[in-house]
Amino acid sequence: MSEQAAIEVKGLVKRFRREMLKRDYTTWKSLLLRPFQRRGPDDYLTVLDGVDLSMQPGRTLAIIGENGSGKSTLLKILAGIYKPDAGQISVRGRVSSLIELGAGFHPEFSGRENIYLNGTILGLSKKEIANRFDQIVEYAGLGQFIEAPVRTYSSGMYVRLGFSVAVNVDPDVLLVDEVLAVGDEAFAHKCEDKLNEFKRAGKTICLVSHDLGAVKKFADEVVWLDGGVVAARGDPARVIDAYRQVVAKREDEVGRKAASRNELPAADRWGEGEVEITAVRLLGEDGQAHSVFPSGGSMYVEMDYVFNQPVEAPVFGIGVKTSAGVLCYGCNTHVDKIDLGALPEQGTVRFEAQRLDLVPGTYLLDVAVTSPEGLDYDYLVQVASFAVRGGSGGDVGIYRPPHGWSLKPRGEKA
Amino acid sequence: MRFTSHLKELAKNRALVWALTTRELKGRYRGSLFGFLWTFLNPLMLLGVYALVFSVYFRIRMDHYAVFMFTGLLPWVFFSQSLNEGAGAITEGGSxxxxxxxxxxxxxxVKVLSNFVNYLLSLPILFAFFLVDGVGFHVTMLGFLIVAGVHLVFTYALTLILAAANVFLRDTRHIVGNLLTLWFFLTPILYPLAQVPDAFRPLVYLNPAAVLTLAYHDVFFWGRWPAWGPLGAVAALSLILLFIAVVIFENHKEYFAEKI
Structure with missing residues (x-):
C-alpha cells in the first residue's frame, strides 16, 4: 500500500480493574486490609483483547457489536481518552470526536458564549471560531435563541448546537459515537448530509452505531466486535448479515431459557380460574421451544391447562399483537368451530400456525380460556413475546404476504 | 521531560485556560440578581463579619485591626478556595x-486562576479601606508581585496533588476542608505574630502559609519589604513541591478518565 494508514491499531488490549467497576473508589477498609496486595488476573476485566485495525485515509469504517463488546472503549482509545494496556495505535491528522456533544457547555451561558467555549475546548482558536461563527449558528438552526442561556434549550437544540460546533472543527479524522441516534428526523438527515459531505471531502470517519441501516448506508467497511475481539471485518452487507444471525441465535437461546422456567410472566391476568392455564410454550417447526421465528415459517403455541372446577366446553383462544399493541390476529376454538369434545382434566391445547407471514419485529402473545358465552376463566395478557426475523429487513408494516415482483413491458398482453 | 511538557501544555492552551476561567468567574454568579457584583460583595461581607466579631466583640487591641486582618484574609480565601474547589476539579470535570x-x-x-483573579478583583476594596482608615500606601506594595507569584506556585502545586489524589480516594476533599480550618487558625491571619507566645514563634516559620501571610502584611500593611530568607525558602519549597506535584499528576492522569 502506497498510502499511509490514517488509523493503525495493532494488538490493542484494554483492561479495566474489576474492583474499580464494583466500587468506584478505594475504601478505607480495602486500603487498610490489603494496602499492598498484588492484583491477579481475576481482578481485571479485559474489554479489548488484541484488536487490529487499519484504515486508509478517506474511508469510512463502522464498528458494530452488542452492548459491552468494547466499541465505545475502542473509540475512546482512538480519541486518546483512554490509554491502552498493550498494543500500538497511531492516528494521523486532526481528530474530532463526536463522542460527547456540547462538552463543557455552561447552562447559564448563552448559545453564543458556549460556541466559543466549546470550540476552544475542541481546539479552535478564537479567530477560527469567529470565522465559522455564522456557519455554526446557521447550521444549528437556533435563530434568536443563540442569545438565550442553554439551560432554556430543548434537548434537541442542545444537541444541534453541540453537533454544529463539532463538525465545524474541520477534522481529518472524525470519530462518531451514536450521535445519529439523537435528535429528530430533520436532524438525522442533517447528520447524514454532513457525514456524506465529510466523505466527499476525503475525511476518514470511524463510527460506532447500532443503527445497522445507517451503517450499511455510510460504511465502506464494517468491523464487528464481539467480546473484545474482532469477530469479522470487511464488506458491510456480509458482516452485518453475519452479526444479525448471531444476535438472533443468542436472543433465541435467552428466550428458550426463560421459557423453560415455566413461569407465566403475564402483564395482566384475570378470570376466576375455573380452568387455569399453567404453561405456555412457543414451538418452532422442529418442535423445540423458540422465541425467534423466521418470517413465513411455522409457529405452534402450546397451552397446558388444568380444570379447577368442572365446566362444559371451554374455549381456548390466542391473540398476537405488535409491540405497539396493535392486534395482528386473534382467534379461538369457538370462532373456528372446533369441537374439542370431552376434555380431560389436564392436558395441552395447541394452536398451529403453518405460516407466520409477519414483518420482522417483536410481537406479543395473549392467551385465554373462556366459556362459550365469553366469560373469562383465565385471561393472560402478554404472556410471551417472540421475534420474527428474516427477509431483506427493509419492509414495513405487519403483514408480509408471500410475494414476488415482475415486470410487464407496456403494450404486451399478459 | 514531563515537568516541562506539563507547563508547556498549559502555556500552549492559555486561550482555553482563560476561556474556562472566565466561564468559572462569570458562571459563578450568573443568573443571580447582583451578578458579577458578588465578586466585590462577598469579600465586603466577609470583612464585615470578621470586623464585627474581632473588633467589636473580641476587642483585639491593635490599631487598624480590620485592615490588617483583611490584608491577610483575602489571600487566604484565594488559597483555601483554590484547594477546596481544586481537589474536586478532576472528579467533577465530567465529560x-x-x-x-x-x-x-x-x-x-482554572480553579486556582479563577480564585486568583477573584483575589485581584478584591484588592481595590482593600485599597479603599487603606484610604478610609488612613493607613496609607507604600512603595513596598510592589513586593506583592513577588509574594503573589510564590503563592500562586505553592497553591497550584498543592491543588494538583489534591485533584489527583481525590480521583483515587474521594475522602480527600472532605479531609482537605477540615484541615484548611485548622490551618487557617494556625496561620497569623486574625492575630498579629506578636500575639504568638515567644516559644512557638519559630514554629510559625515552618508554616509556608504563615510566611506568605506575614509577607503580605509586610508589603501592604507594615510598609516594609518581606523577610527575604523565609520567603525564599517558601519559594524553593514551592518549586520542589510543584515538581513533585507535576510528576504525580502526569503519572496518574491516564487513569483519570477510567476512574471517574
Whole structure:
C-alpha cells in the first residue's frame, strides 16, 4: 500500500480493574486490609483483547457489536481518552470526536458564549471560531435563541448546537459515537448530509452505531466486535448479515431459557380460574421451544391447562399483537368451530400456525380460556413475546404476504 | 521531560485556560440578581463579619485591626478556595475528563486562576479601606508581585496533588476542608505574630502559609519589604513541591478518565 494508514491499531488490549467497576473508589477498609496486595488476573476485566485495525485515509469504517463488546472503549482509545494496556495505535491528522456533544457547555451561558467555549475546548482558536461563527449558528438552526442561556434549550437544540460546533472543527479524522441516534428526523438527515459531505471531502470517519441501516448506508467497511475481539471485518452487507444471525441465535437461546422456567410472566391476568392455564410454550417447526421465528415459517403455541372446577366446553383462544399493541390476529376454538369434545382434566391445547407471514419485529402473545358465552376463566395478557426475523429487513408494516415482483413491458398482453 | 511538557501544555492552551476561567468567574454568579457584583460583595461581607466579631466583640487591641486582618484574609480565601474547589476539579470535570481529549491539568489550573483573579478583583476594596482608615500606601506594595507569584506556585502545586489524589480516594476533599480550618487558625491571619507566645514563634516559620501571610502584611500593611530568607525558602519549597506535584499528576492522569 502506497498510502499511509490514517488509523493503525495493532494488538490493542484494554483492561479495566474489576474492583474499580464494583466500587468506584478505594475504601478505607480495602486500603487498610490489603494496602499492598498484588492484583491477579481475576481482578481485571479485559474489554479489548488484541484488536487490529487499519484504515486508509478517506474511508469510512463502522464498528458494530452488542452492548459491552468494547466499541465505545475502542473509540475512546482512538480519541486518546483512554490509554491502552498493550498494543500500538497511531492516528494521523486532526481528530474530532463526536463522542460527547456540547462538552463543557455552561447552562447559564448563552448559545453564543458556549460556541466559543466549546470550540476552544475542541481546539479552535478564537479567530477560527469567529470565522465559522455564522456557519455554526446557521447550521444549528437556533435563530434568536443563540442569545438565550442553554439551560432554556430543548434537548434537541442542545444537541444541534453541540453537533454544529463539532463538525465545524474541520477534522481529518472524525470519530462518531451514536450521535445519529439523537435528535429528530430533520436532524438525522442533517447528520447524514454532513457525514456524506465529510466523505466527499476525503475525511476518514470511524463510527460506532447500532443503527445497522445507517451503517450499511455510510460504511465502506464494517468491523464487528464481539467480546473484545474482532469477530469479522470487511464488506458491510456480509458482516452485518453475519452479526444479525448471531444476535438472533443468542436472543433465541435467552428466550428458550426463560421459557423453560415455566413461569407465566403475564402483564395482566384475570378470570376466576375455573380452568387455569399453567404453561405456555412457543414451538418452532422442529418442535423445540423458540422465541425467534423466521418470517413465513411455522409457529405452534402450546397451552397446558388444568380444570379447577368442572365446566362444559371451554374455549381456548390466542391473540398476537405488535409491540405497539396493535392486534395482528386473534382467534379461538369457538370462532373456528372446533369441537374439542370431552376434555380431560389436564392436558395441552395447541394452536398451529403453518405460516407466520409477519414483518420482522417483536410481537406479543395473549392467551385465554373462556366459556362459550365469553366469560373469562383465565385471561393472560402478554404472556410471551417472540421475534420474527428474516427477509431483506427493509419492509414495513405487519403483514408480509408471500410475494414476488415482475415486470410487464407496456403494450404486451399478459 | 514531563515537568516541562506539563507547563508547556498549559502555556500552549492559555486561550482555553482563560476561556474556562472566565466561564468559572462569570458562571459563578450568573443568573443571580447582583451578578458579577458578588465578586466585590462577598469579600465586603466577609470583612464585615470578621470586623464585627474581632473588633467589636473580641476587642483585639491593635490599631487598624480590620485592615490588617483583611490584608491577610483575602489571600487566604484565594488559597483555601483554590484547594477546596481544586481537589474536586478532576472528579467533577465530567465529560471534559471522560469524553473529550483534554489536557487535564487545565482543570485544577482554572480553579486556582479563577480564585486568583477573584483575589485581584478584591484588592481595590482593600485599597479603599487603606484610604478610609488612613493607613496609607507604600512603595513596598510592589513586593506583592513577588509574594503573589510564590503563592500562586505553592497553591497550584498543592491543588494538583489534591485533584489527583481525590480521583483515587474521594475522602480527600472532605479531609482537605477540615484541615484548611485548622490551618487557617494556625496561620497569623486574625492575630498579629506578636500575639504568638515567644516559644512557638519559630514554629510559625515552618508554616509556608504563615510566611506568605506575614509577607503580605509586610508589603501592604507594615510598609516594609518581606523577610527575604523565609520567603525564599517558601519559594524553593514551592518549586520542589510543584515538581513533585507535576510528576504525580502526569503519572496518574491516564487513569483519570477510567476512574471517574
Amino acid at each position: 471534559l475528563v471522560t469524553k473529550v481529549l483534554f489536557p487535564l491539568q487545565i482543570l485544577p489550573a
